[in-house]
Each structure stands twice: as structure tokens, then as C-alpha cells.
Amino acid sequence: MATESVVARIEVTKPWLGQEEAHALADVVYSGCVTQGPKVKEFEASFALAHGARFAVATSSFTTALHLALVVAGIGPGDDVVVPSLTFIAAANAVTYVGARPVFCDVDPATGNVTAETIHAALTLDTRAVIVVDQAGVPVDLDPIRALCDRHEITVIEDAACAAGSRYKGRPVGAGADVAVWSFQQSHILTTGEGGMLTTRRADWAVRARALREHSSNLAVLDGGESCLSPREICLEVGFDYRMTDLQAAVGIVQLKRLPEMVERRRKIAGTYMEALAGLKGLRIVSDPPYGTTNFQSLWLEVLPTFPASRETLLGRLAEAGITGRRGPYAAHRQPAYRWRDTGNASLRGTERLSDRTLVLPVFHEIDTASINRVINAIRNTAHPVGS
Numbered sequence: 001m002a003t004e005s006v007v008a009r010i011e012v013t014k015p016w017l018g019q020e021e022a023h024a025l026a027d028v029v030y031s032g033c034v035t036q037g038p039k040v041k042e043f044e045a046s047f048a049l050a051h052g053a054r055f056a057v058a059t060s061s062f063t064t065a066l067h068l069a070l071v072v073a074g075i076g077p078g079d080d081v082v083v084p085s086l087t088f089i090a091a092a093n094a095v096t097y098v099g100a101r102p103v104f105c106d107v108d109p110a111t112g113n114v115t116a117e118t119i120h121a122a123l124t125l126d127t128r129a130v131i132v133v134d135q136a137g138v139p140v141d142l143d144p145i146r147a148l149c150d151r152h153e154i155t156v157i158e159d160a161a162c163a164a165g166s167r168y169k170g171r172p173v174g175a176g177a178d179v180a181v182w183s184f185q186q187s188h189i190l191t192t193g194e195g196g197m198l199t200t201r202r203a204d205w206a207v208r209a210r211a212l213r214e215h216s217s218n219l220a221v222l223d224g225g226e227s228c229l230s231p232r233e234i235c236l237e238v239g240f241d242y243r244m245t246d247l248q249a250a251v252g253i254v255q256l257k258r259l260p261e262m263v264e265r266r267r268k269i270a271g272t273y274m275e276a277l278a279g280l281k282g283l284r285i286v287s288d289p290p291y292g293t294t295n296f297q298s299l300w301l302e303v304l305p306t307f308p309a310s311r312e313t314l315l316g317r318l319a320e321a322g323i324t325g326r327r328g329p330y331a332a333h334r335q336p337a338y339r340w341r342d343t344g345n346a347s348l349r350g351t352e353r354l355s356d357r358t359l360v361l362p363v364f365h366e367i368d369t370a371s372i373n374r375v376i377n378a379i380r381n382t383a384h385p386v387g388s
């Protein structure tokens with residue numbers, strides 16, 4: 001009988017979860033409170049502390065946190081919000097939920113991020129907010145954007161979904177925005193399965209977001225659920241059900257403690273890839289910008305026209321070697337949901353270039369050296385095919 005050699009598949013990402021998370025989860029199960037409760041409060045407090053924020057409001061996802069951020073910032077019908085096209089479509093969707101108009105702007109191909117210049121090119125007379133993204137974990141250069149937006153009285157919302165543990169000018173990302181929004185969905189460096197967070201310096205925004213996530217009930221604000229007296233419930237405005245559960249928060253508390261170790265490990269893995277692929281012509285790997293450090297939540301590389309194979313061919317070669325590559329972010333303006341959108345005068349050339357040419361390599365805490373070498377060899381073999 002022929003023996004079949006089974007090569008283990010290498011995933012592009014995997015959460016790093018262990019016994020500590022399992023025990024934290026079991027404690028919540030036995031506590032009898034599995035919905036939003038004390039663990040959510042504890043997670044919010046420790047997340048705010050770790051990210052230089054005064055207030056943190058946990059939610060069911062990044063998308064719901066961003067929806068709340070737009071509502072508390074007063075964005076609504078008649079307003080334009082500048083959003084990069086090169087990002088997860090949730091940003092444009094949340095703008096649409098509040099009845100505002102997403103206006104797509106371009107990114108700098110070097111970082112994958114918006115700049116003051118690309119935002120400036122997309123401003124309209126109705127621009128009330130911009131959503132800047134720390135794409136793949138790479139910090140956005142916020143100071144020039146802040147200066148531009150302050151001049152025009154535009155709210156800065158930071159999509160830091162991918163960037164827990166990344167730093168901008170020595171500070172945690174998110175701290176310089178009016179409001180920052182985070183994701184704990186499974187593909188993110190710090191995960192609670194699903195989940196999100198909003199952080200802000202503004203007490204009034206935090207209080208309103210806290211109420212809105214629970215149908216704007218006065219009991220949410222007053223912690224009325226803790227009283228035996230059955231206080232009268234009053235819903236102050238039309239709100240939502242966007243709560244995080246204590247089950248998720250308990251996992252988040254443990255994950256947050258592990259964050260520095262997770263970032264350190266990812267930066268090491270990225271360094272190994274960079275060193276090994278440095279000599280290959282036609283490949284460009286994302287790296288730290290001059291003003292900050294990335295957590296390498298995703299390590300993307302750009303397949304330039306000088307590389308002997310296309311991005312699609314390289315993805316195919318990786319797949320043949322049992323490696324799950326992934327295309328880099330897509331361009332929202334090319335999605336059927338937004339194809340009809342006016343992109344104004346802003347060129348989206350950088351966006352289309354990265355969306356057509358980038359791919360994401362496997363990076364996760366527990367990836368071993370043999371797996372990293374398999375990925376490197378598959379790329380090298382594509383760059384220098386046997387017999388060439």
C-alpha cells in the first residue's frame with residue numbers, strides 16, 4: 001500500500017488562547033452572570049488604562065462600536081464622512097447606517113494608510129468626520145491629520161481594529177483621536193471571539209454610548225440592575241442592543257495581559273520573514289513607519305511587476321504547498337454595495353494598486369520555525385523556479 005504523506009496545513013492566522021482563558025470563562029459560567037456585568041466593567045477599565053484612554057465602552061463588535069461612535073459624534077443625514085476605500089467595509093457601512101455619505105479617499109501605498117493629503121483631496125463642504133485606519137496594525141500618521149481636521153472642525157475617528165499594541169510616536173495608537181474603535185473578532189491580535197470597544201477622552205460621549213448600547217435605558221447609565229428595588233425604566237432615545245457579554249470580557253482580560261508578549265512574538269516572526277525574503281527582487285514587505293511601530297497583526301507583501309509571478313500565481317503556489325495565503329484588503333469602492341458611489345475628485349490609485357497586488361502571510365503566535373521556513377521556501381521557489 002502506498003504511503004501518503006500528509007503535510008499539515010498552515011493557516012494564515014490563529015488565535016492564541018489557552019488554559020487561562022478557559023479558566024476565566026469557566027469562572028463566569030459558574031458565577032451565574034453570563035451577560036454584560038462586572039467582567040465587562042473590568043475589561044473596559046483595563047483596556048482604557050492600557051491604551052491611554054479616559055473611557056472605554058465595550059460592545060458586541062467593532063462595527064457596532066463604530067456605529068455608536070458616529071451617533072455620539074452627531075453624524076447623520078446630510079453629512080459626509082471621509083473613509084479610506086482600502087479597508088474592511090464595516091467603516092463605510094456604519095457611515096451609511098447613520099444616514100451620512102461615505103466619501104472614499106486614497107492611501108499611501110508605502111503604509112496602506114490615509115494621510116493628511118489623501119484626506120484633503122476628498123474633503124467636501126459637508127465633511128463632518130474622517131475615519132482613519134491603522135491598516136493591518138500599521139499606525140496612521142495622526143498628527144498632520146489632526147492639524148487638518150482641527151482647522152476644519154472635523155471629528156477624527158480612528159479605526160484601530162487591527163492595532164492593539166501598535167504605537168504612534170511612543171504612545172498607544174488611538175490616544176490622539178476623538179474616538180477610537182477596536183475589534184476583538186477572531187482574526188485580530190487580541191480576541192474575545194467577537195467583540196468591540198470604543199475609547200474616548202470625552203465623558204459625555206462615553207456616557208451616551210454606554211446608554212445607547214442598551215436601548216438608551218436609564219438603568220444602563222445608573223447601573224439600576226444592581227438594585228433590588230425594580231427601578232422604573234425609561235428609554236431616553238432610540239438605542240440598540242450592542243452589549244458584550246461577561247463571557248467575552250473574561251477572555252479579553254486575559255488576552256490583554258498577554259498583549260505585550262503577543263506583539264513581541266509577531267515582531268520576531270515578521271523579522272524572520274523580512275530577513276529571508278530581503279534579497280528577492282519584486283517583493284516589498286510592510287514595515288514600521290518612521291513615526292511608530294506596528295504589532296504585525298497582518299504581515300502583507302506587495303508583489304511588484306518586477307517579480308517573476310503575479311500575486312494570484314504566488315497565492316496558488318502557496319496553496320499547493322498547503323499554505324493559506326490571503327489577498328490584502330479589498331477596495332470598498334469596487335464592491336457591488338458601493339460601486340455606484342461618487343468618489344469625488346480623489347484618485348484611488350494607491351488603493352487599487354495595493355488591493356490588486358498585496359497578500360498576507362501566515363503570522364500567529366504559535367507558528368513554528370519549520371512552518372515559517374515552508375512559507376519562505378514556497379515564495380523562493382516561485383521567485384526562482386527549478387530549472388530557470
Ligand SMILES: Cc1ncc(COP(=O)(O)O)c(C=O)c1O
Nearest residue numbers: 061062063087088161183184185
Ligand atoms: C480595519 C478593520 N476594521 C474592523 C474589522 C472587524 O470588525 P468586526 O469586529 O465588526 O468584525 C476588521 C476585520 O478584519 C478590519 O480589518
